Amino acid sequence: MKRPTRLGEGQKLILTANRLLDGHIVWRDAAGQWRPSITHAAQLDTDTAQTALETLDAQKEGVVGVYEVAVHPGIPPSPVSVRERIRAFGPTVHPEFATELEP
Amino acid sequence: MNAPIGHYQYDSVDRDFLAARIDEFADQVARRIDGALTEDEFKPFRLMNGLYLQLHAYMLRVAIPYGTLDSRQMRMLAEIARTYDRDYGHFTTRQNIQFNWIRLEDTPEILRRLASVDMHAIQTSGNCIRNVTSDQFAGASADELVDPRVHAEILRQWSTLHPEFTFLPRKFKLAVSGSPEDRVAARFHDVGVIARPGPDGTLFRIFVGGGMGRTPAVGKEIFDSVREEDLLATLEAILRVYNAHGRRDNIYKARIKILVEALGIDAYREAVLAELAQMDMALYRLTPDMVAAIRARFAAPDLTAPPDATATFEADRARHPAFDRWTRSNTHPHRAPGYISVTVSLKPAGGIPGDATSSQIDGLADLADSYSFGELRITHMQNVVLAHVRQDRLFDLFQALDELGLATPNVGLVSDIIACPGLDYCALANSRSIPIAQKLSARFGDPTLQEEVGRLRINISGCINACGHHHAGHIGLLGVDKRGEEFFQITLGGRSDNNAAIGEILGPALPEDDTVDAIARIVDRYLSIRELGETFLDTLSRLGDAPFREAAYETA
Structure with missing residues (x-):
């Protein structure tokens, strides 16, 4: 079983995945909806994130490869790693492909 | 249809096989979408058909056997970039092309369109014998x-x-x-x-x-x-x-x-x-x-050139210095009198190595029809070759390439950088490769400086999988993650020619911006200590890496 992500001080977890049909990155909000913008991703503590990971049905929700990402809380939350920042905001080499953030 | 110049001509057996294969994959996609197949079950099937799930979307890698294709196939790649992707494609170090923003549900249709021009995505992934x-x-x-x-x-x-x-x-x-x-x-x-x-x-x-x-x-x-x-x-x-x-x-x-x-x-x-x-x-x-x-499935081009083809070419070179410079770096001697091979650089100063827009891909197909018997090759250096160009028509081709933004005179020079997609696209990478390639190619963008530096190859990989072949770079850069920050390890002395060698690590990894400066200092040091006629590798071989280490880690 996967080891839970270790969080630094003040950090939270958010859930991410790729949409099954087009592979695009999505983030799970507090209502359990998968949204293309990270802005309103539900910011969870470790236990809540773990429970959500164990109970959600990726196929039914139209996503693939669900996992948790450590973030600095905020609106939008800011992923801790470069990799997840690139996933959240788009490739750094094509500004025109930057992910539009919801207000 | 006549046999294509440069690659094998399919027959009904080849085409029936591809059609059956696509039908099979379309069924697998449908079963994945309706949930009959789990992702774990589907993954080997999609990989056998060149479909990866990368950082931002699905990525489809299309096979270009031995790197050779014809203009109708090239136009189909442009069409796929325009219709199903974000209007560009990325030519790879295995002479293939990949599209970074593909939708799973579009994939069977894309494969059908590829098959209509005798192309496919088989052998571009998985534990099989890959594209030759x-x-x-x-x-x-x-x-x-x-x-x-x-x-x-x-x-x-x-x-x-x-x-x-x-x-x-x-x-x-x-x-x-x-x-x-x-x-x-x-x-x-x-x-x-x-x-x-x-x-x-x-x-x-x-x-x-x-x-x-x-x-x-x-x-x-x-x-x-x-x-x-x-x-x-x-x-x-x-x-x-x-x-x-x-x-x-x-x-x-x-x-x-x-x-x-x-x-x-x-x-x-x-x-x-x-x-x-x-x-x-x-x-x-x-x-x-x-x-x-x-x-017999390969058609031979008629390589007859006018007797004055070479004289015309030399006169054009004498009249146009920019053309002359481009000729020195971007052409290769041809076996037939009056002909020459051209390497079209996909590495403009500050650009993304190997990327081409759909209009550039279409433009290259048109130029292949006009100047090289409708045939093109993709190189493992992520450039494009027009192999059979008449010398007396080379200046016209140069001008046409210039209009497409594809006349960069840098093949084999310091800004002809090989880079993997890196963390901007790849799910395996630790660091970004493309931004540092862009910074380096901009830094060395001056054609006069590049000619002065001479043959020098930089290869950049965003992780230890080494898709940017950094081990074989005269200067190699390997991206590493240090507590969430991108650093680059420098290697010197790699080469992939007859004297193939693995580059040796120069010292501790440096942050990205320091790496660009360090490479510039290494190149400066080479220019100051080389003997007449020495390449970078010659100087490295004569003096060892100490002078370059000293330059790289010099602090202001």
Whole structure:
């Protein structure tokens, strides 16, 4: 079983995945909806994130490869790693492909 | 349709096979979408059809066997970029193209459109024999001894869906060359094959166990002179020994290079000979008739040039300095009088190595029709070759390329950088490769400076998988993650030619911006200490890496 992500001080977890049909990155909000913008991703503590990971049905929700990402809380939350920042905001080499953030 | 110049012509057997394969994959996609297949079940199927799930979306890698394609195929790639992607494609170091923003549900239709021009995405992923690569100047180069495309095509047909080798311990890469100058990095492949003429037919020198990745290795010669009739049997035996004894318990130790290293080349050779001794050689015999039948599927270009073609070319060079400069870096001698081969750089200063927009891809297809018998090649350096250009028409071609933004005079020079997609796209990467490539190519963008520096190759990989071939770069950069920040380890002295060598680590990894400055200081130091006529590798060989280490880690 996967080891839970270790969080630094003040950090939270958010859930991410790729949409099954087009592979695009999505983030799970507090209502359990998968949204293309990270802005309103539900910011969870470790236990809540773990429970959500164990109970959600990726196929039914139209996503693939669900996992948790450590973030600095905020609106939008800011992923801790470069990799997840690139996933959240788009490739750094094509500004025109930057992910539009919801207000 | 007439046989295409440069690559094998499909027949109904090839086309029926592709159609059936796509129908099968379309059904697998439908079952994945409706949930009948889980992602774990579907993943091997999609990978066998070139479909990855990368950082931002699905990525489709399309095979370009031995890097050669015709203008209608090139236009189809542009069409796919325009219709199903974000209007561009990325040419790869295995002479393929990949599209980074593909939708799963579009994939069967994309594959059907590719099949309509005799293309597919088979052998671009998975633990099989991957797309066979070859010399970008095959059939054209003045120094060529044997045209390697015929044997590359034979190996493509032998390896495609080979029932015994579809589930190897790990992926397997083959390159074929027919020139005394290794332009295919044969010694960095799982198997590298170099053809030459013999007294009684073509002979093949074979290297095994080369590779990049976390355990780089220069391939070792297993046989010097394999006869053409024994080529398939010999490769079959090499693969069988690997398939039987290659490790499957550890993905990092599963490539053939690990087995060759563990057994030693002599023991590996003995094992192959033992396998050959018990094979029915008649079954595997590659007969002259078979070779002739494949050769007949390639049309030969009419390489007749006007008597004054070279004089016209030289007069154009004398009149136009920018053209003359581009000619020096971006052309290669052709075997036919009055002809020349052109490498179109996909590395503009500050650009993304290997990327081309759909309009550039279409434009290249048009230029191939006008200037090179409708034929193009993709190089493992991520550039495009027009192999058969009449010298008296070269200046017109240069001007047309300039209008497309494709006349950068830097092939083989410091800004002709090979870079993997890195963390901007790749799910495996630790750091971004493209931004540092852009910064370096902008830094060295001045054509005069690049000519002064001379032959110098920079390769950048965003992780230890080494898709940017940093081990083989004269200067190699490997991206590493240090507590969430991107750093780059510098290696010096790698090369993939006849004297293939693995670059050696210069010192501690540096942050990205410091790395750009460090490379600039290394190049400056080379310019200040080289002797007349020395390349960067010559100077490194004469003095060792101490002067370059001192320059790289010099603090202001």
